[in-house]
Amino acid sequence: MSSRQVPRHTRAGIFIHWFNAACWFFLLVTGVALISNPELNPLGAWYPKAVRAIFFGGENLLVAHWLVAFIWLAVWLVYLFWGMNRLVAPFINSIFTIEPNRDIQWMIKKNLQMTVGYKMMARLVKPLGYDGTMPDQGYYNVGQKLAAQGLIIGGLALVGTGFIMFTSKYFLTAADVWLVQWSITVHFIAAGVTTALLILHIYMAAISSEERPAFISMFTGTVPAEYAKHHHRLWYDELEDSKPSEVG
Numbered sequence: 001m002s003s004r005q006v007p008r009h010t011r012a013g014i015f016i017h018w019f020n021a022a023c024w025f026f027l028l029v030t031g032v033a034l035i036s037n038p039e040l041n042p043l044g045a046w047y048p049k050a051v052r053a054i055f056f057g058g059e060n061l062l063v064a065h066w067l068v069a070f071i072w073l074a075v076w077l078v079y080l081f082w083g084m085n086r087l088v089a090p091f092i093n094s095i096f097t098i099e100p101n102r103d104i105q106w107m108i109k110k111n112l113q114m115t116v117g118y119k120m121m122a123r124l125v126k127p128l129g130y131d132g133t134m135p136d137q138g139y140y141n142v143g144q145k146l147a148a149q150g151l152i153i154g155g156l157a158l159v160g161t162g163f164i165m166f167t168s169k170y171f172l173t174a175a176d177v178w179l180v181q182w183s184i185t186v187h188f189i190a191a192g193v194t195t196a197l198l199i200l201h202i203y204m205a206a207i208s209s210e211e212r213p214a215f216i217s218m219f220t221g222t223v224p225a226e227y228a229k230h231h232h233r234l235w236y237d238e239l240e241d242s243k244p245s246e247v248g
């Protein structure tokens with residue numbers, strides 16, 4: 001494989017990504033410990049007890065959870081304001097652009113290829129009128145796009161419902177109890193869905209060897225040109241057409 005590298009992530013993009021990962025991990029660890037009912041807590045009674053002890057009590061744990069959530073939100077607001085045109089708008093545009101014919105075919109083939117291998121995938125997709133080649137993908141493949149869409153929608157639901165729960169401590173009246181109860185339910189569901197997506201995301205990004213160059217790029221900012229060509233052909237062609245500045 002040639003060692004020529006092409007740029008993939010900006011420094012700001014890498015920063016916000018690992019900042020997200022750190023905040024998400026902290027919020028998940030503390031959030032699950034806030035569920036004191038052992039019948040509802042997926043880890044039972046020992047886990048909230050242990051984490052509450054580390055934070056010297058449930059009240060401190062809740063404050064730490066809120067604090068990190070507010071820091072996360074504040075950094076995101078700055079990032080949105082500062083990077084809207086250069087980083088955020090192109091990202092949103094990219095992940096919400098789907099081409100059904102090409103992308104449904106890619107999803108079917110990719111799932112089969114990962115479970116039964118290339119040869120068997122080629123055989124199984126024949127009756128659908130497909131051949132064994134993977135349709136070309138852009139900067140993100142459609143699996144990454146769907147995961148990112150879910151994470152954004154789930155993240156917005158977590159922020160909105162978290163905010164209602166936080167204000168309920170100080171401002172909401174008894175008449176708003178239903179709103180708080182729904183917020184708790186939606187917050188749990190959104191946390192569950194985003195966690196499931198992130199387990200998939202982390203597996204694909206950090207454990208699957210096929211995606212190892214993408215994992216390294218989340219530190220270095222660049223990927224081998226060969227990797228870009230094979231995994232993100234449409235993006236690679238755009239890069240070649242625009243004769244980008246290359247590294248390496």
Ligand code: HEM
Nearest residue numbers: 013017020021024148151198202205206214215216217218
């Ligand atoms: C240990 C945890 C994580 C690992 C190892 C990881 C790894 C990666 C890698 C390697 C990429 C680049 C994929 C590519 O270039 O095609 C990526 C992109 C992305 N990750 Fe993660 N990630 C982690 C946690 C998270 C978390 C917690 C979030 C969200 C809360 C997240 C959201 C995203 C998004 C939205 C992208 C696409 C944006 C971009 O390419 O800059 N990741 N991740």
